[in-house]
Amino acid sequence: MSFLTGPMNHHLEGHKEITKHADVLKTIDPDVVWIPLVNGNAPCKPLVEIGDEVKVGTKIAERNDHFYLPLFSPVSGTVTGIEKFMTSGMAQADHLRIQNDHKHTEVRAFPAFDAEKASWEELLEFVKNAGMLGLGGAGFPTYVKYLKPENVELFIVNAVECEPYLTADYKNIEENIDLLKTGTLALYKLSKAKKGCVAIKEDKKEQIKALKETFAGTPIEIRTVPDLYPMGWERTLVFQLTGRRYDKLPIEAGCILNNASTAIALGNAIDNGHPITHKYLTVSGEAIRNPQNVYVPVGTKAHEIIDACGGYIDGIEDVLLIAGGPMMGRTIPNDQFVIAPQNNGLTVLPTEDKDEVKCLRCGRCTETCPSGLQPVRIQMSAAIFDEAELNKLYVMDCIECGMCTYVCPSKIDVTENVRRAKNFIRARMASRAKEAKK
């Protein structure tokens, strides 16, 4: 019944050509790095004391609640303290301060591993101990997805990168296509899936060709998807590839997905014994002098990366500094935050006035919402705090992809209004839970 639903996606101007062909800047080596001691909302416990010497690859912290995730040092040097400041996720968190000695002394974090010969259990244990996490943005520990791979039909490596401006995955694949192969095959084995594929946007023609050559003779197919937003979102991608919808997790539709850079990180761990210490990061936007991709240690401060990219364009006094791409990335009102493993871009845009007018109920947001919601009606119900109606409109299904604000011809902050509606529902639910306890 697509006649009754609208496209649920939309083509966006990618602005990817700004950084797509520029070389990756790899010389950034900050004097100090700050490792955020947080994964998701969970704190990570430091395993080193102040004054300890660390090397590249030393395990320095771990998350050990219901999930396990180790963190590794990206530089060699001395631990000099723990400081609390704002992360790129706009939350206050402890950061482990490491003074860089610029010697790059390495310690092998884990011994060489043969993924092909290893048993499924050994492979899962390796992925867990290697500290693999979703590098596409979520930062979710990777091994958790593979704990019970039952009836998996399709394993998907997500190389779609639908967020505008970002080309970090593209450059990462370009430079590490062999590691992508190793990591993808290992994850495919782990998924016990009947079929495997790498999903990539149809406009990246050269990379599709390279991927087809690399994966020739393996069970992994290369599947192209249209240049639409949010094609990289799990639900949209699964629907595009299989025609199936699911309620909570992609496994319900027989799919397991991982980001391409996560697969590359796993390949790097298997082939080279390297944990996740560095990140490919796109620095782009209309307010940065030298837009390009950078390869930086985790924990590098944003302003050092901006400076390395030539700073802001002269004459621009007011910018939006966004951790990530402009659709889903958060605007951070300072440049003192550090790069976490799940970050993949810094977008710097000049701040412009917007010409907001009244909503004309055109319904564009309803037609393009990938979650099948009616943002404009959520907005109207939120304005009168109609909790019952908001629940009927499934407000909590919103993933804040930003589409409704993007398409709005009246330039209303629809996504933000829906976000507030979600916060309102959360607050109501919390207060009711409190009442129930009494």
Added chain:
Amino acid sequence: MKFSYRPSPNFRSKRHTSRIMMDLTVCLLAVLLCSAVSYSIIYGPAIGIRAILMAAVSVITAEATEAVYFKIRKMDIKKELEHSYGWVTALILTLITRIDVSYYALIVATILCIIVGKLVFGGFGQNIFNPAAFGEAIIMNNFAASKAADVTAKVYDTLSGGTPMAAMNSYGWIIEKANFPDFIQQFGGFSNMAMGGYPSVIGGSCAIVILLCGAFLLWRKDINYHLSCTYLVVLFVMSLIVGLYHGAGVEYALFHVLGGGVLFGTVFMMTDPVTTPISIPGRVIFAVGCAALTMILRWRSNLPDGVLFSILLMNMLTPAIDRLSDGNQIKNRKLIRNKVLGVSAVIMLITLLVGFFGIEAKHPVVSASGANTTALKDEDFAANAVECTAQGNGVYLCKAKGFEGVNEATITVKDGKIVGFEVTAFHDTPGVGDMATAEAELTRYNGVSLDSIIDATSGASFTSSSLRAMAAAALKADAGEPVSTAPAAAPEGSLGAEDFSANEPYCTVWTNTNKPEYVYKCTAKGFEGVNKALVTVNKDEGKVIAIEVTEFNDTKGVGDAAVAEAELARYAGLTLDAKIDATSGASMTSASLRAMAAAALNAAAGN
């Protein structure tokens, strides 16, 4: 360096509401221009200019009204005006208005629709009713009589059967397949309807231009195809089914789609997002409801067309329809789909039942146009006031009234047959009437005798009838029959001697099925407005049989003394030689009635 905070996303499409409104404005102006041009060609430049002036008056009124409102509310006038888009409302209102509506009515309607229809609800984006439809409803319901009579006479009274909608109404909204070609021929066929060659509302004329605008707006993604397409398809399919049930063909369904305000409403009014549901399922239900109401109102109500009120009625239901599509479009897709199908099915079933059992074909007589079945000698050319003078050798110089002026021709008759027909003076509308005087048309008169049957030239019936009148008169003169008789002087004080020139009475033959009874459709100015009546005359005896007032536009409570049943009964048996007193206390209205009676009798007498 300043780091600003803005909630995500910080990426927006370039499309702006103002751009959508500009696209709409351009399209509306295109439609207006086309109407003005086609009116200028058909009815003369004054009518074309009037269309543009009406639009200008309405736009200025709308903007002024909004400016005053914003001033009183102490808002930023310039900014609010820019984002209130009042001119779009004004343009649409003008385009769904008839060309003969007075400026006064248009101004009042504009003010009311801007204030009551839009601003009091909170302005643009908040209104419940389509403001333009609201304004037109005001004009239709309250200003039916506030018309520029000269424009009415020039544009609308020229059509023997009225506008296509009114003509269809006189057929009971159903026409059997066999009769359809004759019917549609009155309006020059579908091609002429598509090009706007018949009077309707100002913007209803140029179907082609409206469709092009629709295509343009769809391409620019300014309007949504779900609503428009569903509406047109449902309207077509339902009228097709009902038509087939009653023995009509596909043309009947096509007429429903092409006629009246359907296309304009589809492109410019139903697509108004403010007053229609937000979700696509909601829009589909809205469209189905509109289509059903359009048809039911056409079939069963006495409104000229159902489109306008179907939109207004569905506007009321918009919030309820929106609630029908509550839920997640993915998770509840089956439920939502079933709701749409269920509601649509019920609506369509009701409509079909009304269509099957609620309408019945009628067979009015269409006069002076289309296929002719009367021999030349029996045709009634009284209205043409024909005169012929013999020049010898069977050559006659003839004069006869056409549509606007008197046409002249030189006709040569030999052995009771026409052998030469040359138009020497043409004073009808160029581009219209001259279809009848084209060479190919004139050759049809070769060999014509008084017993011949000559069809009228379609689309130029008035000019054509002046030519046929001259042909008949020349043939009659050649046969020694008298053709032009000066009216005998009427006795002093009699109806025939009264001077009704101030009433500007005008009569056309409505039906003549019960010969010698002729029904004349007459208009005459009363005190405030133009009154209309059907006057039945016994042509042979020159007597009024009955007078029936069909439209009364004089002062209520005063003038209607003259149209009371007892008063009208006085007209029965009236002749031109008889004397009839004015109704005391309602002399002006009475004069208009007497003028119409006299005009009908005069017409019957061939004066």
